[in-house]
Amino acid sequence: MDVTFQFDWQAAIASLPHLLTGIPWTLLISFGGLAIGFLIGIVFGLLRISPLRLLRWPAAIYIEIFRGTPVLVQVLFIFYGLPQLLGGPINAIVAGIAAIALNAGAYISEIVRGGVQSIEKGQREAGLSLGLSRTDTFRYIIWPQALRRMIPALGNQGIVSIKDTSLFSVIGVGELVRQGQVYIATTFTALEVYLMVALLYLAITLSLSFALRLLERKGLVGQ
Amino acid sequence: MNDSQQDSTTPIVTLEKVNKYFGSLHVMQDIDLEIAAGEVVVIVGASGSGKSTLIRCVNGLEEFQSGRIVVDGNELTPYGKGGKSLQTIRTEVGMVFQQFNLFPHLSVHANVTLAPEKVRGLNNTKAREIADRLLERVGITDQADKYPSQLSGGQQQRVALARALAMEPRLMLFDEPTSALDPEMIGEVLDAMRELANEGMTMMIVTHEMGFAREVADRVIFVHGGRIVEQGTPQEVFDRPQHERTQAFLSRVLKH
Numbered sequence: 444m445d446v447t448f449q450f451d452w453q454a455a456i457a458s459l460p461h462l463l464t465g466i467p468w469t470l471l472i473s474f475g476g477l478a479i480g481f482l483i484g485i486v487f488g489l490l491r492i493s494p495l496r497l498l499r500w501p502a503a504i505y506i507e508i509f510r511g512t513p514v515l516v517q518v519l520f521i522f523y524g525l526p527q528l529l530g531g532p533i534n535a536i537v538a539g540i541a542a543i544a545l546n547a548g549a550y551i552s553e554i555v556r557g558g559v560q561s562i563e564k565g566q567r568e569a570g571l572s573l574g575l576s577r578t579d580t581f582r583y584i585i586w587p588q589a590l591r592r593m594i595p596a597l598g599n600q601g602i603v604s605i606k607d608t609s610l611f612s613v614i615g616v617g618e619l620v621r622q623g624q625v626y627i628a629t630t631f632t633a634l635e636v637y638l639m640v641a642l643l644y645l646a647i648t649l650s651l652s653f654a655l656r657l658l659e660r661k662g663l664v665g666q
Numbered sequence: 667m668n669d670s671q672q673d674s675t676t677p678i679v680t681l682e683k684v685n686k687y688f689g690s691l692h693v694m695q696d697i698d699l700e701i702a703a704g705e706v707v708v709i710v711g712a713s714g715s716g717k718s719t720l721i722r723c724v725n726g727l728e729e730f731q732s733g734r735i736v737v738d739g740n741e742l743t744p745y746g747k748g749g750k751s752l753q754t755i756r757t758e759v760g761m762v763f764q765q766f767n768l769f770p771h772l773s774v775h776a777n778v779t780l781a782p783e784k785v786r787g788l789n790n791t792k793a794r795e796i797a798d799r800l801l802e803r804v805g806i807t808d809q810a811d812k813y814p815s816q817l818s819g820g821q822q823q824r825v826a827l828a829r830a831l832a833m834e835p836r837l838m839l840f841d842e843p844t845s846a847l848d849p850e851m852i853g854e855v856l857d858a859m860r861e862l863a864n865e866g867m868t869m870m871i872v873t874h875e876m877g878f879a880r881e882v883a884d885r886v887i888f889v890h891g892g893r894i895v896e897q898g899t900p901q902e903v904f905d906r907p908q909h910e911r912t913q914a915f916l917s918r919v920l921k922h
Binding site for chain 2: 563565566568569570571572573574575576579583584587588591
């Protein structure tokens with residue numbers, strides 16, 4: 444073999460300062476989107492199990508649409524499609540956050556629904572029989588228990604959404620992957636840089652896993 | 667205020683021609699029943715006879731389709747249209763469940779103080795005083811900071827009793843309170859219930875503990891096929907049952 448390739452650790456390390464400039468955007472889109480997605484998930488997850496069909500249906504339709512279409516298509520639609528309707532451009536960061544929020548929101552709705560439905564019927568009955576209102580029964584009895592059971596699934600969704608933000612390089616958001624591409628364009632060190640990009644994603648997702656595991660362990664008391 | 671609270675002859679619970687269906691199954695058929703303040707009523711019958719459903723209708727955990735139920739002057743109407751009175755009834759009627767249904771995410775103390783704080787609006791200090799007194803009364807001491815899962819079944823059920831009593835109910839419902847317990851723990855729960863009965867609490871108890879029923883009940887009601895087939899003092903129902911259904915049921919459960 445006349446072509447030998449050496450992994451250039453120096454090139455990998457040298458790319459770090461540039462790559463790190465993408466991290467704040469990755470985190471902003473991920474956690475901004477997830478925070479809004481969590482609120483969406485609570486609202487639509489609860490609507491989904493409402494006794495009123497009029498509330499259940501819109502929630503079900505939203506969930507099916509945003510769970511059933513790729514997040515890449517969703518962000519392209521928001522970033523390139525919506526401006527045609529609105530008559531003005533949409534900021535790429537805003538489009539990214541919106542896509543994560545809507546996509547994760549659909550999945551989290553189902554997590555919330557499952558979590559709430561997993562709580563034994565007797566818990567609700569015990570709350571009501573003590574004279575607590577339906578709202579208070581939910582707030583003090585059902586929800587805290589449901590939330591605890593939802594943590595592993597929410598963690599999964601968090602990790603999925605963080606990785607999904609890598610797709611937003613296509614709309615020019617200066618996140619981690621985009622910064623890698625920009626850097627490689629002048630240095631031609633794809634192997635080293637993409638490995639570093641991968642490791643940085645891993646660092647973010649492992650931190651989240653670890654934090655959630657701590658939270659779960661703390662929450663185990665009393666279960 | 668209503669007069670019924672002063673007038674001891676007015677029943678604290680009245681069921682009039684109550685009918686309930688689960689789909690096509692007619693689980694309560696024209697139930698008429700009056701319970702006086704201070705009365706201890708034990709409801710017996712085979713499983714599926716509708717006895718649990720009957721007491722669950724009294725605090726609105728089950729809806730019924732026709733008739734009416736009045737609890738301490740508050741009326742429940744068919745299809746759960748109780749509105750405000752449903753909430754009032756639930757604050758005045760305590761319930762103990764077969765599966766305890768303690769709140770697993772709350773300490774024993776918090777299980778007992780939750781409703782007094784959120785429903786009665788008591789401050790934490792006052793609620794804890796009540797909880798301490800009731801937990802001591804049911805024999806749960808030095809366990810207040812534990813979580814339900816750290817207690818035995820018998821202890822959990824006694825905490826559940828304290829939790830219900832913390833709302834100072836005028837009526838207590840018991841839905842097979844010892845059926846999920848290991849045999850050696852049944853006695854401690856029955857003891858706590860016996861004490862409550864001796865203090866004059868109005869109680870509606872669904873149970874299979876016939877010895878306990880005979881000893882504590884003022885009245886025994888035998889339910890079969892969604893109807894009250896026979897009722898009377900424990901001696902009347904257990905020793906001289908008139909109806910053949912009652913005789914058949916008792917011969918099965920008293921045999922062993």
